[in-house]
Amino acid sequence: MRKLVEILPKAAQAAVRALARLRIGARGFAFSHPWKTTAADAVPPPPADLDNPLFAYFRAHEEGRGIWKWEHYFRIYHRHFEKFIGRECRLLEIGIFSGGSLEMWRSYLGPQSEIVGVDIDVACQAYASDHVRIHIGDQGDRLFWRRLKDKEPAFDIIVDDGSHLFRDQAATFEEMLSHLRPGGVFLCEDVHGIFNKLPDYMIGLTANLNAWAPEPPPAETPTRFASPASEFQRNVFSVHFYAFVVVVERTDAQDGDFFSSPKGTSWQPSQ
Numbered sequence: 001m002r003k004l005v006e007i008l009p010k011a012a013q014a015a016v017r018a019l020a021r022l023r024i025g026a027r028g029f030a031f032s033h034p035w036k037t038t039a040a041d042a043v044p045p046p047p048a049d050l051d052n053p054l055f056a057y058f059r060a061h062e063e064g065r066g067i068w069k070w071e072h073y074f075r076i077y078h079r080h081f082e083k084f085i086g087r088e089c090r091l092l093e094i095g096i097f098s099g100g101s102l103e104m105w106r107s108y109l110g111p112q113s114e115i116v117g118v119d120i121d122v123a124c125q126a127y128a129s130d131h132v133r134i135h136i137g138d139q140g141d142r143l144f145w146r147r148l149k150d151k152e153p154a155f156d157i158i159v160d161d162g163s164h165l166f167r168d169q170a171a172t173f174e175e176m177l178s179h180l181r182p183g184g185v186f187l188c189e190d191v192h193g194i195f196n197k198l199p200d201y202m203i204g205l206t207a208n209l210n211a212w213a214p215e216p217p218p219a220e221t222p223t224r225f226a227s228p229a230s231e232f233q234r235n236v237f238s239v240h241f242y243a244f245v246v247v248v249e250r251t252d253a254q255d256g257d258f259f260s261s262p263k264g265t266s267w268q269p270s271q
Contacts, residue, residue, distance in 0.1 A: 049071075049074065049075055052074055052075065052078045053078075053108060054074050054077055054078050054081075054104070054108045055071070055074035055075070055078070057104055057107055057108060058071075058074060058104065061100065061104070064100060064103075065098050065099040065100035065102075065103060065127075066097065066098035066099075066100045067098070067100035067101050067104055068097065068098075069101070069189075070189075070190075070244060072242075072243060073189060073244075073245065076187070076242050076245050076247065077187070080185045080187065080240075080247055080249070081108070081109070081157060081185065083183075084109055084113075084156055084157065085108065085109055085110060086109075086110045086112065087109075087110075087112060087113075087156075088112045088113070088114075089109050089110075089112065089113045089114070089156045089157065090113070090114045090116070090152075090153065090154070090155045090156050090157070090181075091105050091109065091113060091114070091115050091116070091155065091156065091157040091158075091159070092116045092117075092118065092152075092155045092157070092158045092159070092176075093105065093115070093116070093117050093118070093159045093161065094117075094118045094119075094139050094158070094159065094160045094161060094162040094172060095118075095119060095139075095160070095161040095162035095163070096117040096118070096119045096124050096127060096134075096161075097119075097124075097161075099117075099124065099126075099127035101161075102115050102117050102127055102132050105159075106131055106132070111131075113131075114131065114133075115131060115132045115133075116132070116133045116134075116135065116152060116155070117132060117133070117134045117135070118134075118135045118136075118137060118139065118148070118162070119134070119136060119162075120136065120137065120138050120139070120162075120163075121136070122136050124136065133152075135148055135151075135152075138168075139160075139162045139163060139168045139171065139172045140163065140165070140167055140168035140171050140172075141171075142171050142174075142175050145171070145172065145175035145176060146175065149175075149176075149179050152179075154179050154180060154181045154184075155176075155179060155180055155181065155184060156180070156181050156183070156184045156185070157184065157185050157187070158172075158176055158179075158180060158184070158185070158186045158187070159187050159189065160172055160173075160186070160187065160188040160189065161189050161190065164190045164191075164192070166196070166197040166198050166201070169188055169198050170198070170201060173186060173188070173248070177235075177236075177248070177250075178235075180250045181250070182250055182251060182252050182253060183249070183250060183251070183252040184249070184250045185247060185248070185249050185250075186247070186248045186249075186250075187245065187246075187247045188245070188246045188247075189244060189245050190244055191244050191245060191246055192244060198246060199241060199246060202239055202241070202246050202248070205232075205236070205239060205248075206239045208230065208232040208233070208236070209232070209233060209236065209238075209239070211230045211232065211233065212227040212258070213227055213228055213230075214226070214227045215227065215228065221261075223261065223262050224259060224260070224261045225259065225260040225261075226257050226258065226259050226260075227257060227258045227260075228257045228258075229256055229257050229258060233251075233258075234251060234253075234256070235250060235251060236248060236249070236250065236251065237249045237250060237251040237252070
């Protein structure tokens with residue numbers, strides 16, 4: 001995994017340069033495409049938010065420590081975090097402000113969860129409790145993250161709501177991706193602006209998901225093709241983009257290849 005962290009910046013920069021023209025074209029399409037919605041296309045708001053216990057907690061939170069979130073985030077949180085509910089889950093939140101979200105995560109994930117907060121403001125030490133640990137430090141300081149990893153076991157969820165500066169976000173991601181358990185989720189929020197550098201960086205990473213090196217099929221299964229998984233593919237399962245949010249998921253397993261196998265007896269005839 002250490003090798004992966006070392007190659008991330010170079011891989012991201014190279015891919016971003018290669019994809020620059022395509023990215024500009026895509027932005028032009030987004031602005032010029034005649035997006036239209038007719039009355040027949042209109043649908044009521046999805047019930048996902050109404051059935052989301054995390055959003056229900058947020059809506060009911062009228063007093064106490066402050067929580068300040070874009071409301072559409074709760075659908076994203078629940079989509080990626082639901083699998084951890086009721087499990088022995090460890091969550092790290094960077095940027096804890098008034099401390100209300102620390103209580104929210106604990107309520108959502110359950111009593112088996114452990115919550116860790118990081119903030120640059122020493123006053124945030126006041127939010128420590130029996131179930132919440134607080135570390136004070138600068139998320140742009142790589143040495144801080146390396147020291148924290150010596151103190152804290154690996155996490156299942158990392159939520160970056162810190163400085164919102166690209167240099168700090170990149171440093172946090174590069175240092176902490178290896179400290180996510182298999183199947184873990186890294187979520188960076190408040191990614192604002194069309195020309196925000198973080199999505200460009202992450203787009204560079206996505207190119208590595210498509211790396212392949214097909215091998216000749218074995219004689220005993222001549223139609224079963226394999227492509228060995230790269231170091232990156234063994235560690236990163238997916239990258240997701242939402243409005244103001246980027247999510248990266250670790251793979252559940254640390255090894256394995258990709259296989260393509262035909263099934264069935266009837267195939268489209270050649271022309």
